[in-house]
Amino acid sequence: MKTVVGKKRYSTTLKGIALLSVVRWYNILLMIIAQYLASIFIMNDPREYLHTLWDWRLHLIVLASGLVVASGFIINSYYDMEKDLVNRPNQTLFERILKKSEILQLYLFFNFVASAIGLLISLRAFAFFAVYAAGLWLYSHKFKKITLLGNVAAAALSILPFFAVFFYYGLQRIDVVLYVCFLVFVEVIRNLTKDVEALKGDMIYGYQTLPAVWGVNKTTQLIYGLIGLSAMPAAMFALSNIGWVRFVPLALTGIMGLTAFILKPSDEENPVGYTRFNYAIKTVIVLSILAIPLFGQARSFLG
Numbered sequence: 001m002k003t004v005v006g007k008k009r010y011s012t013t014l015k016g017i018a019l020l021s022v023v024r025w026y027n028i029l030l031m032i033i034a035q036y037l038a039s040i041f042i043m044n045d046p047r048e049y050l051h052t053l054w055d056w057r058l059h060l061i062v063l064a065s066g067l068v069v070a071s072g073f074i075i076n077s078y079y080d081m082e083k084d085l086v087n088r089p090n091q092t093l094f095e096r097i098l099k100k101s102e103i104l105q106l107y108l109f110f111n112f113v114a115s116a117i118g119l120l121i122s123l124r125a126f127a128f129f130a131v132y133a134a135g136l137w138l139y140s141h142k143f144k145k146i147t148l149l150g151n152v153a154a155a156a157l158s159i160l161p162f163f164a165v166f167f168y169y170g171l172q173r174i175d176v177v178l179y180v181c182f183l184v185f186v187e188v189i190r191n192l193t194k195d196v197e198a199l200k201g202d203m204i205y206g207y208q209t210l211p212a213v214w215g216v217n218k219t220t221q222l223i224y225g226l227i228g229l230s231a232m233p234a235a236m237f238a239l240s241n242i243g244w245v246r247f248v249p250l251a252l253t254g255i256m257g258l259t260a261f262i263l264k265p266s267d268e269e270n271p272v273g274y275t276r277f278n279y280a281i282k283t284v285i286v287l288s289i290l291a292i293p294l295f296g297q298a299r300s301f302l303g
Contacts, residue, residue: 018097019106022077023070030289031069031161035062037292038162042176043169046293057121061168064117064129065161071110072136072157078103079140086201121168128167132160147208151195155187176295178237182249183288185230189256190281192223193265196274220265227256245294252284252291 036058044052052058077084077095084092098106111133118126135157144150159180171177195202195209196216202209211219234249259280265273 014097015102018095021091022095022098022103023073027073028066028069030286032062032066034289034292035065035161035165037289038165039169041293042173042295043165043171057168058165060117060121061125061164064114064121064125065164067110067114067117068129068133068136069161071107071114071133072140074103074107074110075137076140076144078107083198083201083205083207086204087198124167125164128164132157132164135160145207145209147210147213150209151188151191154191155184158187159184175237175240178233178240179249179295181233182230182237182252183285185226185233186252186256186281186284186288189223189226189230190278190285192219192226193274193278193281195219196265197278223265224260227253227260230256248291248294249288252288255287256281256284 036053039058040046040049040052078100081092081096081100114129114133115126118129135153139150139153139157143153162180166176192210196211196219199209199211199216201207202212210222214222231250231253234253237249238246240246259277263273263277263280265277
């Protein structure tokens, strides 16, 4: 009897770990941190952080956002299961501890709970999370297979949780909009980099991603171009603020450019270049989020 109970507990534990892998818990944690930092340091007076954190609606918005994003990763994993077996076989085989029926049940459950939470907040919040969930499904089912549209859609959907907070408090700062535009560029670059890494599986299963259609070299040239273009919102952000904080996005753009120059991700003799470049872009995203508290200081400069 004890052996049977022990096996059930072991199986449940493994499924729990597999679920955390499927929903990319580290991405959700980063998103949650970003939402709280934006709420405290951008949308409110940082000195009144306790008042901000006492707002129960904020916590529900963060929870609902996390559930919808988790459901997005789940449905994406469901549609990409065969392709992922080619690109990352070990991780995918482990994640397949969860049955397809269980994955779909979790997807529906997370979206149902998120919708219910949205209704508790307001009808507008309910509509936002419903549209967000629908967008994540459309991306996984259709958009990600379409050249370039998939990358732009993925970038927009990655940034959208910020707008859950912005819509709640009311966004009135042009510099924040510019910073979000900069982050969109970074996300598009990251998604193009991921597509290059996943090229083998994409070509086998007919995904019309940019590297599959254009080739790696042309995609790399586009990535270099996007790094250059990301300097535009970064420069406009610098012009809209005063103090050293305004140079943060430009510094991050410089880091991306320098990393691309050093790693040379398209170099045929350096096949791991894109993997390292992907890690570098992820680091830039983390730094972009950790820089959010500085904007409270920037706002005091602006008055």
